[in-house]
Amino acid sequence: MSLESTNILxxxxxxxxxxxxxxxxxxxxxxNDLDIPKFRKSYFWNGDKDxxxxxxxxxxxxxxxxxxxxxxxxxxxxxxxDLQQQNKTIQTLKDFFGGxxxxxxxKNILFQDDETEPTLLESGxxxxxxxxxxxxxxxxxxxxxxxxxxxxxxxxIPWMDDMNAKxxxxxxxxxxxxxxxxxxxxxxxxxxxxxxSEREKSFKxxxxxxxxxxxxxxxxxxxxxxVEWILAEWLSxxxxxxxxxxxQMIDGTIEIQSALMKPTPNQTESLLDRIDHIIEIRxxxxxxxxxxxxxxxxxINECIEDFIEAADRIYHCLGDYYHxxxxxxx
Numbered sequence: 001m002s003l004e005s006t007n008i009l010x011x012x013x014x015x016x017x018x019x020x021x022x023x024x025x026x027x028x029x030x031x032n033d034l035d036i037p038k039f040r041k042s043y044f045w046n047g048d049k050d051x052x053x054x055x056x057x058x059x060x061x062x063x064x065x066x067x068x069x070x071x072x073x074x075x076x077x078x079x080x081x082d083l084q085q086q087n088k089t090i091q092t093l094k095d096f097f098g099g100x101x102x103x104x105x106x107k108n109i110l111f112q113d114d115e116t117e118p119t120l121l122e123s124g125x126x127x128x129x130x131x132x133x134x135x136x137x138x139x140x141x142x143x144x145x146x147x148x149x150x151x152x153x154x155x156x157i158p159w160m161d162d163m164n165a166k167x168x169x170x171x172x173x174x175x176x177x178x179x180x181x182x183x184x185x186x187x188x189x190x191x192x193x194x195x196x197s198e199r200e201k202s203f204k205x206x207x208x209x210x211x212x213x214x215x216x217x218x219x220x221x222x223x224x225x226x227v228e229w230i231l232a233e234w235l236s237x238x239x240x241x242x243x244x245x246x247x248q249m250i251d252g253t254i255e256i257q258s259a260l261m262k263p264t265p266n267q268t269e270s271l272l273d274r275i276d277h278i279i280e281i282r283x284x285x286x287x288x289x290x291x292x293x294x295x296x297x298x299x300i301n302e303c304i305e306d307f308i309e310a311a312d313r314i315y316h317c318l319g320d321y322y323h324x325x326x327x328x329x330x
Contacts, residue, residue: 003078003086003111005103007070007093018061018068021096025089027059045085051124051191052081059089077130079123083113119324124191126327128184129315135180136308139173143300153296161293170300171281171291178238178282181275181307185237185246188314192250193228203231205249210234238279240272240310254321259313264306271313274306 009018019041023029027043041061047053058073072089074082087110090101094108103111118126148169154161161167196202210231236242244257260272267274284290295303319326 001076003074003083003104005072005086005090005101005111007090007097007099007101009068009070009093009097009099011066013068013097013099015061015063015068018070018093018097021092022059022061022070022089025092026085027057027089045089047081047085051120051127051194052079053085054079054127054130055082057082057086057089079127080113080115080117081123083111087111119195121191121195121322122324122326124195125188125315125318125324128187128191129311129326131187132180132184132311135183136177136304139176139180139304143173153298154293158293162291164293166297167293167295168291170295170297171285173300174278174282174295174303175286177303177307178279181311182237184311185243185314186232186235188318189235189237189246189250190226190228190232192247192318193231194226196250198251202250203227206231206235209249238282240275251321254318256314256317259317260310264309271306271310275310278303278306 022043025045026047027045030042030044040063043059043061044056045053045059046056055075055077060071062069062071070093072086074086078086090103090110093099094101100108103109105111146169148166154164154167193199193202235246237246240257240260244260247254247256257272260275261270263269264271264274269277281292281295284292315326318324
């Protein structure tokens with residue numbers, strides 16, 4: 001469910017001043033559409049670099065017959081801070097220019113929120129898990145809607161299976177699946193590093209591992225990335241062993257390995273070994289164009305479920321370790 005508001009400003013208000021205030025509040029213009037006689041300019045606010053904003057805020061400036069109105073909207077899934085920013089925007093416009101505003105709560109009534117402010121760690125871990133859920137869901141939507149000709153299962157005849165469109169299609173899912181897995185673990189690592197009480201010790205361990213030259217790090221920092229993201233870019237987050245080693249540079253007692261060592265239901269292999277095997281298939285596809293003729297519909301579905309299960313286990317492992325109340329309403 002979205003939350004929407006409208007500020008109506010006095011007739012004497014200058015549009016240039018309104019734009020200055022909107023941009024001062026951190027909104028970025030993303031669309032320009034001149035529709036005479038109604039002026040319209042679109043903005044968006046997103047604070048997700050600090051893991052606070054989940055969906056951001058849409059803002060539209062309209063002018064019709066000399067009257068300026070500003071509309072804001074947040075979508076379902078908004079964070080505590082998204083709503084705080086929306087209220088701040090509404091109230092700031094009222095304080096600077098006067099006029100009136102309406103929200104879904106009523107006239108001149110700000111949005112009410114009973115949610116307790118979460119910690120940055122809780123918010124950051126949830127945001128990464130939610131984005132991962134959406135990334136995997138995108139692949140599931142593709143599978144539901146794509147109509148690919150070909151036998152659903154391998155025949156065992158190499159030259160036929162190698163040219164089976166459905167098997168080729170299934171193979172192409174794996175690099176994407178591994179890519180979003182890597183993105184999830186890397187961004188989760190950044191969250192933990194940002195929130196660590198011993199960041200300097202972790203920095204030293206990481207720098208000793210990656211051997212990055214200080215002058216190169218200075219060059220990278222000029223691009224506006226935080227040091228945590230720069231360091232994470234130099235680490236591998238594909239294979240479970242590398243992921244475990246990376247997280248232990250933040251805290252040596254995090255037990256991700258134990259969470260991944262248990263087999264999945266109806267499987268004798270541990271989840272760690274199954275993920276490792278999928279990474280091998282991915283490397284063959286990405287680096288040598290090798291098609292694995294065993295990747296039937298059922299096998300790719302198992303691969304997707306393995307990655308979902310692995311991410312869930314890591315998410316809950318971190319929640320238990322840090323004694324967090326983690327959200328799961330993805």
